[in-house]
Amino acid sequence: MTAPHEEMACHTCLSPLNTLGVPPTYVHPTHLATDGHEPAPIPVSKLDTVRRSCDFCGDPYPIWTLHGGDVTAIAIGPTAGLVQDFGHSWAACAACQTHIDEGRTDKVIDRAVRALGHANHPQARERIEELHQAFLNARLPGRTLITTTAWPATTITPGELPKVRDRLTRFYRSPDNLPAALAITDPRDQIASGLERSHLYWIDNDFTDLAEHAAAQLPDIRIGRDLIPSADGMLIWPRPVTHRQLTGASWTDTIDGWHVVLYRTIGAGLHGKPLQRLREQVGWLAPMNAAHLSEQHLIPGDHPAAALISTWLLIAQQTAEVTTTGVDKAVAKTYARTNRPVPELRIVRIRGRRTNPGPDEKPTPDSQERSQTSRFWVSGHWRNQAHGPGRSLRRPVYIHPFLRGPDDAPIKLSTTVRMLSSRRPSPEEQ
Numbered sequence: 001m002t003a004p005h006e007e008m009a010c011h012t013c014l015s016p017l018n019t020l021g022v023p024p025t026y027v028h029p030t031h032l033a034t035d036g037h038e039p040a041p042i043p044v045s046k047l048d049t050v051r052r053s054c055d056f057c058g059d060p061y062p063i064w065t066l067h068g069g070d071v072t073a074i075a076i077g078p079t080a081g082l083v084q085d086f087g088h089s090w091a092a093c094a095a096c097q098t099h100i101d102e103g104r105t106d107k108v109i110d111r112a113v114r115a116l117g118h119a120n121h122p123q124a125r126e127r128i129e130e131l132h133q134a135f136l137n138a139r140l141p142g143r144t145l146i147t148t149t150a151w152p153a154t155t156i157t158p159g160e161l162p163k164v165r166d167r168l169t170r171f172y173r174s175p176d177n178l179p180a181a182l183a184i185t186d187p188r189d190q191i192a193s194g195l196e197r198s199h200l201y202w203i204d205n206d207f208t209d210l211a212e213h214a215a216a217q218l219p220d221i222r223i224g225r226d227l228i229p230s231a232d233g234m235l236i237w238p239r240p241v242t243h244r245q246l247t248g249a250s251w252t253d254t255i256d257g258w259h260v261v262l263y264r265t266i267g268a269g270l271h272g273k274p275l276q277r278l279r280e281q282v283g284w285l286a287p288m289n290a291a292h293l294s295e296q297h298l299i300p301g302d303h304p305a306a307a308l309i310s311t312w313l314l315i316a317q318q319t320a321e322v323t324t325t326g327v328d329k330a331v332a333k334t335y336a337r338t339n340r341p342v343p344e345l346r347i348v349r350i351r352g353r354r355t356n357p358g359p360d361e362k363p364t365p366d367s368q369e370r371s372q373t374s375r376f377w378v379s380g381h382w383r384n385q386a387h388g389p390g391r392s393l394r395r396p397v398y399i400h401p402f403l404r405g406p407d408d409a410p411i412k413l414s415t416t417v418r419m420l421s422s423r424r425p426s427p428e429e430q
Helices: 094-101 105-116 120-136 158-172 189-197 205-215 272-281 306-316 329-337 365-371
Strands: 008-010 018-020 024-028 039-043 062-076 081-093 201-203 233-242 246-253 257-265 285-294 320-325 345-350 376-378 382-389 394-398 403-405
Touching: 018 205, 062 120, 081 094, 081 272, 094 105, 094 272, 105 120, 158 189, 158 233, 158 272, 158 329, 158 345, 189 246, 189 257, 201 205, 205 233, 205 306, 205 345, 233 306, 246 285, 246 306, 306 320, 306 394
Parallel strands: 201 233, 201 345
Antiparallel strands: 008 039, 018 024, 062 081, 233 246, 246 257, 257 285, 320 345, 376 403, 382 394
């Protein structure tokens, strides 16, 4: 539920907070079990994830915000009255939304009664029905996708990418709203057009590990068009990456840069009609974060899109082996029926791992002395490389972990070895 002022959540547990009095005091909802920590208020607009629940039945994975009547409940006791404001914006899970769309509010009430454990209490059911009907009878047209729900991860396979892209494109062109905090209301059609033109990239597990490791150390950087693998693109990692738990990203070419949108997967755990409706109406991805990256403007290393930028850079420096593959027959037939060219899928893998430093990696006197008797691992890191006219420009290049020292020297056993590679290490490397 939302209030007239900006909605706040607890930065510790990510749960929406209730307000008391004016000026407001923020408190955890009474039904929420916490470890006793004090509320740490932060605007919901600053969070990628908010642990809210369906306001109809309590389901932990709400998907839509509905706007309706401003519901207030007053409980009169022997000494005083308790006023609880339920607000005019309610969160709905996929199942409740399906029942509401079908006009089956009785099933919505059934879900709420079961969730509250009041199945054998007719009066409790009547009170719940009064609250729900007070909201729904004054419901306004439209709904807004909730993009902050922490859904369990859904694995997207390479063959599913065209279908995932098509559903996402259709959603951008639908009348359903996106949260204002994403700030992509105006460029929605432009993003949809960019998705239609986009090259599709699926990143394999090893390359995902490498990109995530590199993202944690990404320096501040200026992005140029020579570093982007395609003007418009969509990219999927096989698992959520970084603390933001990103699963995908898309970028759309603009005059001075790119509209970048970061995504999480949605729908895991749903079944039957609610899942079918969600896949038809939204698809597999929900936007988590959006930004406009301007060409050659300095982008901080801790930017929300750091994992995407690191993946771009690793591909650009030929760390990646990009192979194309065809889509399955069912997808090809679908495209043929609509007279669209069948898309190419690009699988991104690690090209290989070097065991010796490159030509720009000059050993220090100290390392030369140590390498005379042993070999040791140098951790992966970013290094600025000269490029451009007169080599006057600099861009980060990721240096893979490598062994430094003579080939016949033993490996220093005290060194922790972390290898990111598509091949098995040799016996001596182990």
